Amino acid sequence: MVATETTVLTDRQVTVLQLREQGETQQEVADKLGTTGSNVSAVERAAETNVEKARRTLELVRTLRAPAQFTVSPGTSFDEVVDRVYAQGDDAGIRVAYCRPELYAHLYGLLAEVTDENRLISAVRIGLTEAGEVRVFNDLE
Template sequence: MPGLLLTDRQKMVIQFRKEGMTQQEIADELKTTRSNISLIEKAANDNIRLAKEALDYIYSLEATLVCTLSAGSELTQEIFLIYKAARQTGIKVQYDTGALLSRILTAVPEKISDGTIREDINVYLNLTGIIYIY
């Protein structure tokens, strides 16, 4: 079916990797090369990342920008700005500090290095307390 997010081959590779198989084991199973499996896996992960970004964007349309974490600052210190900004809106953030740190690190790893924010990070909050990070 055209327009699917992942090809059947990408789905198989992702499933095999989740089961703990190495790229070489998958290549042997599918009768191809390890480098081909590497390319398939990378393409699948890129597609998954893009889909997550698209969904986050759609969800953020119903959210409000509550603060921007500034480049050059330490993430562990800046994170408290999120809670402060959320309090001002009267919305309770649904994450404790550890979960919020993890969410930020997962959402924008390219904007953080060794705990330091390398690029400004925009933080959005919806009415139910869910945070979206860009």
């Protein structure tokens, strides 16, 4: 049994995830746990939601801990975002760890869901680490 006291998952969620990762169907898990397939589905869905929240929390903290941070407004083009990353790095004395094409690709991968026709559709928070890594948090209101 995995200790869950220090995680965002319940014991039941861990058990369901473990059994599902081992290739068991929801009905097989339900039979083992003496419950219904729909209950297993709900537990699995709640576990995945908790995992996603934990991942997003880590993204936020990593961005907030970056020594150079800035917010980019909706409507900003990718060209402007890339320019701002380099400008912020220069201002903070941080060498960005990506050449321009790599930075475009990196940012596009991180921001694809908040981009439309090469422009941001929502505000994002960008952080630069001491090592020049670019962190993004895109749940700003």
